[in-house]
Amino acid sequence: MTDSPAKKTKSDRTREAILEAARLLFAQKGYDGTTVRDIAAAAAIDPAMVIRYFGGKDALFARAADLDLRLPDLTTLPRHAVGEALVRHFLTVWEGDGGTIGLPIALRSAASNDLAAARLREIFATQVAPAIARLAGPDAPAVAGLVATQILGLAFTRYVLRLPPVVALPRERIVAEVGRSIQAYIDGARP
Amino acid sequence: MTDSPAKKTKSDRTREAILEAARLLFAQKGYDGTTVRDIAAAAAIDPAMVIRYFGGKDALFARAADLDLRLPDLTTLPRHAVGEALVRHFLTVWEGDGGTIGLPIALRSAASNDLAAARLREIFATQVAPAIARLAGPDAPAVAGLVATQILGLAFTRYVLRLPPVVALPRERIVAEVGRSIQAYIDGARP
DNA sequence: GTAAAATGCCAACACGTGTTGACAAATTCA
DNA sequence: TGAATTTGTCAACACGTGTTGGCATTTTAC
Incomplete structure (x- = not known):
């Protein structure tokens, strides 16, 4: 499902929108300061979708903060x-x-x-x-x-x-x- | 009221207890992570007292975080x-x-x-x-x-x-x- | 001792939170 | 076209929050 970069189904698009909005808001307001409703509003969808696509706020944060420093050798x-x-x-x-x-x-x-x-x-x-x-x-x-x-x-x-x-x-x-x-x-x- | 160090009325004692508990909890959990109920529990009094003595959570934080770095010359x-x-x-x-x-x-x-x-x-x-x-x-x-x-x-x-x-x-x-x-x-x- | 003031507790409020389920709309597939 | 699946919306729940007012209790003052 996630490893077919050619096909962009509708759901993948909103999933990305949620993730992008989450990253931005988490960076601006922190974990506790960011609400699921805020993320949903920024992604222009319903708060319920955030839970349905990512399982919960914690899981979404884990995904959003899965960062790679790309340190050089x-x-x-x-x-x-x-x-x-x-x-x-x-x-x-x-x-x-x-x-x-x-x-x-x-x-x-x-x-x-x-x-x-x-x-x-x-x-x-x-x-x-x-x-x-x-x-x-x-x-x-x-x-x-x-x-x-x-x-x-x-x-x-x-x-x-x-x-x-x-x-x-x-x-x-x-x-x-x-x-x-x-x-x-x-x-x-x-x- | 506050500048008579000799007399320690009952209220002053609990006021200090609240402030001390607040400082400790704010330092451990941060502002957002600390609840008025937590502070009250740590000071062994009712949450309502926290508001009555300091006017609100914000004011209490301002008082608790009024810090002096004591920088030397x-x-x-x-x-x-x-x-x-x-x-x-x-x-x-x-x-x-x-x-x-x-x-x-x-x-x-x-x-x-x-x-x-x-x-x-x-x-x-x-x-x-x-x-x-x-x-x-x-x-x-x-x-x-x-x-x-x-x-x-x-x-x-x-x-x-x-x-x-x-x-x-x-x-x-x-x-x-x-x-x-x-x-x-x-x-x-x-x- | 008795009235008055303070100190404190309890229950409740209005609100925002994460989360859930039922139902509508759109898309896909045959 | 018609059925099935996906995608989305709405309302609501259960809970925790800061805050408030009313009432019991203790302390103070006369």
Whole structure:
């Protein structure tokens, strides 16, 4: 049913509409702040359809927040450029409207919803930690944690809290300065 | 009524009990996740009392989240030690159970509640930004923003998201590594 | 001791939530 | 065309929310 990209039945179209509306609203208002009725209204259909197509709000969120950070293979880069590359990558993913807007979704919701928090931890464990592990040696978990500290902090202040001076920061400056911090965390593991 | 510390009328005692329970629950569950009934139960009184004593949930939150970061005067420290001092200060404030548990409250709530977000931005503007401004010159807002990026990210991953490797990080290592990053942000403004 | 004020509990309200079932409209298939 | 299946709408349920007013109980003051 889901793996026939050529045929677009009517139901698939509204299913996509629901998912898209859900992603947008979850990202804007968080899990608890988003109601099924809001999603239905944004998708221009009945609230009942949201439940019928996805089984419930929880299941819909799980589907909407099933995000892929698309982390590049860090070992192919020159070691001294990993920090900046990481920051540049995340800024691109977050700011690209076409791609996945997933991280802000999870970030916003994780603060007050245990399900979302668990999902974010899982994303970190399965995507960020392994990528760092390849170049940080035995101390990788701590390094990955420090990196997460800075990356999530940037995402939070810029996209969730929308702290004015952070929003105003030009992209290249963020890449340079935050990149240097992350580089320091990574280098610290292999002095 | 409020400025007679000697006399502790019965009502003042329960008023304090409500406020204390509210602070704890807001910090644990966020604004939206905390119900008036929960607070009342924790304070061992009736939900109606919460409204009667504080006028409503919003007003109670405003009172509970009225936090003071107690930032030290950064100009009295040797310039190269400001980064570590800042991190050490925040860790002490956050981990000290006796003091204000305010920042995690605001952090958790700010993600999904506009009122809490505005309050956090205000705290940043009135407390963090001026402290940085004294030693960062004309570029102070950007520097303060970068610092906030790292500090709030640390608070978020360690106390809200509870990312295991960050929770496991020993205090002194956080002071050293995160302190170095913050120091770099501050030094970057005055090369 | 008695009147008055405070402190507190109970039941209920109006509302918004996720979710469900019955029924109409549209689409598909023969 | 006619029957069957899908797609959608409507109304309603059961529940949890913040909030309110009325009444019992305790404390205070004379």
